[in-house]
Amino acid sequence: MAAVKKKPKLAVWKFASCDGCQLCLLDCEDELLAIAEAVEIANFPEASRQIIKGPYDISLVEGSITTPHDAERIHKVRRSSKFLVTIGSCATAGGIQALRNFGDVKEYTSYVYPNPEYIETLSKSTPIADHVFVDFELRGCPINKYQLIELISALLNNRKPNIPPYSVCIECKRKGIVCVMVAKGIPCLGPVTQAGCGALCPSYNRGCYGCFGPKETPNSASLGTVWERLDVKNDDIMRAFRGFNAYAEPFRKASEAYEK
Amino acid sequence: MLTLNHSGRRARRMKSKIIKVDYLARVEGEGGLYVRIKDNKVIEAKLKIFEPPRFFEGFLRGRKFTEAPDITARICGICPVAYQMSSSHAMETACGVTVGGQLRQLRRLLYCGEWIESHILHVYMLHAPDFLGYQDAIRLARDYPDVVNRGLKLKKLGNDIVTVVGGREIHPINPRIGGFYKVPKKEELDALIERIKWAIDASLETIRWTATLPFPDFEQDYEYVSLCHPDEYPMNEGRVVSSKGIDIEAKDFLDYFEEEHVEHSTSLHAKVKKRGRYLVGPMARYNLNFDKLPAIAREAAKDAGLGKTCNNQFKSIIVRSVETLFACHEALQIIENYEMPDKPSIEVKPRSATGHWCTEAPRGLLYHHYSIDDDGIITDARIIPPTSQNQKAVENDLFGFVSKNLHQSHDELTWHCEQVVRNYDPCISCSCHFLKLNIDRE
Structure with a gap:
């Protein structure tokens, strides 16, 4: 049998x-x-x-x-x-x-x-x-x-899942979306956020707000200074990092750096 | 998940007994039930809610008013649109802005998508298996593949409407205060027309099918509360009306309704001041707004044996199916008359003010109020979800149902009690700011 x-x-x-x-x-x-x-x-x-x-x-x-x-x-x-x-x-x-x-x-x-x-x-x-x-x-x-x-x-099937750890930016470029931050000055968390959503927000004329959390090796501090140059207030930068993944270390440190 | 203290025991005329379910299945979130019977009388019936509280109202303070739709959406993965709609409208009212025209219609279309997706999830996957004696829809599908496949296809359509308008089905990214980030092109919506036409037929079949299910005789006296609008079946707008005479604006909601905190629940219990329990949801909307349903839905309800009012919560499965038909019909009207607006949103400038609003979530009335300052920072937030409003009615139904059915075996009665709770399509994640069932026979 x-x-x-x-x-x-x-x-x-x-x-x-x-x-x-x-x-x-x-x-x-x-x-x-x-x-x-x-x-x-x-x-x-x-x-x-x-x-x-x-x-x-x-x-x-x-x-x-x-x-x-x-x-x-x-x-x-x-x-x-x-x-x-x-x-x-x-x-x-x-x-x-x-x-x-x-x-x-x-x-x-x-x-x-x-x-x-x-x-x-x-x-x-x-x-x-x-x-x-x-x-x-x-x-x-x-x-x-x-x-x-x-x-x-x-x-x-006993294989490794294909879940890429790179940033939303990679998905955005692949979709051929014009960068909302560079072209329109819309603050975007895409450069430090892990891919997975299909660059949804930028394709709706909106900056990424970080649903997928920090990508591998994110440079959150550098992104913060880019946002400063876009005249985003410190409080708003703090709140942006302090969202659905607020307690993930790279985002946590970035939000604390902008807290009064 | 059942904890049967007397599992397998047949019905004996037991004088005292406890019926309990520690972890209710096929509901959203964590709750249980507990009924205690002594000398053949029900002593107490509780809906226990142990969903961990998440304190949304607490951490909304200090956030920007524009963040409220994104943050409050996370209260519930099943009905995020409801939270986005109630919060957006409340903020717009605070700022003295009204969103009209095609943007208003798009919001209604988005809500139609959520009603279809949420109602069909409940009708086919959470509620129907009870009537037919199955543990779940997957086992139901082995014997009724065509039925379950119809449900899945309908559900997918609801989700696709939400995706086209909102960007994704769970926690849509496109709605914002003042409208949307981007509005769909006419051809994007037109692409849904053929499927919606199919869905209208499939909803009619759903109504006919649910009408054949076996329903216990369980008519109750409820005070129904829902929005009422002069021209339309209510979704985003209307006065708060009850079957016992309340007729108020959302801003007066807290003058007529209050919440109390009981030990067995992390969800607050709402009641009509000086009166007590009431019921929100599909049956309340149907009973108070029957004449606003399109002719096709009124006819189908009649053919299914529903009158202009329905007082048996077990039959809410038919009412949900009628509302699904309505939502498909409404979605089609909106799409056929759609013209793409010039701007995706209107500007909303913050000012120091308080805004109150109610919309109709799939499960019922959802009240939000916010106070904001001149910079748009939230200083106060209050959210009253449908499930916390229905808790007293659920407990009263449990009490009434068990009292009437003490002759049933423990297993049978336990399953029926679960069904009494599931009749409400409770959303426990929502009500915690919110479910657990135990039946106790001493």
């Missing part, structure tokens, strides 16, 4: 996030049923009541760590996962909620909630890699669904 090849098990985990990155999997309308053929979707509560026990071959982790409970839960996820991939800015950099890391979380809690004593939260929102070993990360706010399909496909 021929051995039945078992399908690899895929799990999706959520921490503090907007659900947008895991939604990218359901947004693969043309590919979803094929993906479900290739892997066993074993733990994906947003899509299914059926929970199949681990261990899991691939774990996709969305969201950042913001509560004492989640700081423990992530270790359980790691222990039950062969290959752990963080998906999106929250999981890879702490997300927009990491803006609390620059302020006083107690003040935020009492501003949003009338009874802050019911709220259990950590003072910082931190990326998954601060807590456990991460095998691979997919950037973006949200991630690009084609990068997600590439990742799953690469893992199933």
Whole structure:
């Protein structure tokens, strides 16, 4: 009798996030049923009541760590996962909620909630890699669904995913878009931001606002001086770096340099 | 994910019992449910929300007013357009600017795309499997491939409308205060026409199909709240109206509605002052605006057995399908009458002021208010998402449903309780500023 090849098990985990990155999997309308053929979707509560026990071959982790409970839960996820991939800015950099890391979380809690004593939260929102070993990360706010399909496909075929670490500028040039910063004086984070979106904002006459986080070896300080020459105020430069990837080190340092 | 304390036990006339679900599936975000039954009476029913809070209102202070649409979009990956629309309009009101003409129509088109994408996700992938006894849409697809494929194709169309107008389906980059960064050319929109015509037929089939699902008899007395507009089915504009007599502008919202903070939830519970629970969402919009639906949608609703009002939340799946038909029909009208505007946006200059606005997110009314200073820096922000407004109604439904169905087996009752929550298409990520279910029988 021929051995039945078992399908690899895929799990999706959520921490503090907007659900947008895991939604990218359901947004693969043309590919979803094929993906479900290739892997066993074993733990994906947003899509299914059926929970199949681990261990899991691939774990996709969305969201950042913001509560004492989640700081423990992530270790359980790691222990039950062969290959752990963080998906999106929250999981890879702490997300927009990491803006609390620059302020006083107690003040935020009492501003949003009338009874802050019911709220259990950590003072910082931190990326998954601060807590456990991460095998691979997919950037973006949200991630690009084609990068997600590439990742799953690469893992199933035992090859390295083709996810380029270069800047948005490279994608922009390839699309033949005229540089919005040079030609129109629009401040753009493209030179320091990792590719993956397809240079979306510049193709809409808008400067990149950094959804995919710092590219490899970004020169954020130099970009800051270019923005200064465009007469961008220090406060605005600070806020630009302090967005969805505020707590990623190169962006964090750049924003702190422009803080009063 | 179920935690069954009595898993596998058949229905015994148990006097006391706990029904609980620690981690609700097929909803957006993290929540659970808890129902405690003693001496064959329901003692309490709670929707537990443990989604970690993210403090958006806290860190919006100190940001530029122009950043609000990009930042608030990140509250929810399913309905980012809703946040972009409520925040943009609130800021424009604060600055004394009105966006009209084709730019207004493009915003409505963008919203149509989000309604289609979000409603279809819920109808086919999150809600329908409950009625047919499947764990999820992927298992449903094994027995009903044509149905699920129709859903996926419709969902893709909704996403593609959002992409053409907004730049991408999740967290669109193109909307801004005053309009858009770039407006689509007529031919870009015309390219969608044939698919939208198909989608109108597919929505009609969706309505007919959802009408055949088995519905429990569960009519409730709700106070419905939605926007109402004199000329159109509401999306971006209108007065806040309720079925029990409220008829106000968005700026007076907090005079009539309030939020309270309860221990079992990181989402605040909203209520009508001095009255209590109310319901927002597709059923509220439908009941308060039936006459504003196009004839094709009114006819289809009638053929599906819906009256001018619907009071059974289980049937919200039909109402969502009717609204999907409406959104496809509306999108087609907008595209056919589209002329590309000369400028993609109008200038909005900041001034020291406060702006309030409500729009209709797929899940219901979404209230935003902001105060800004003369430099456009946000000094105060308040956001009340639909799911926190519906929490009391959800808990009341759980209480009512379990009281009526104590004869059901534990497993059956637990699944039904989950369904009671899913009827609302709750978006927990949104409500945390926001879901968890346990049924307790002592």
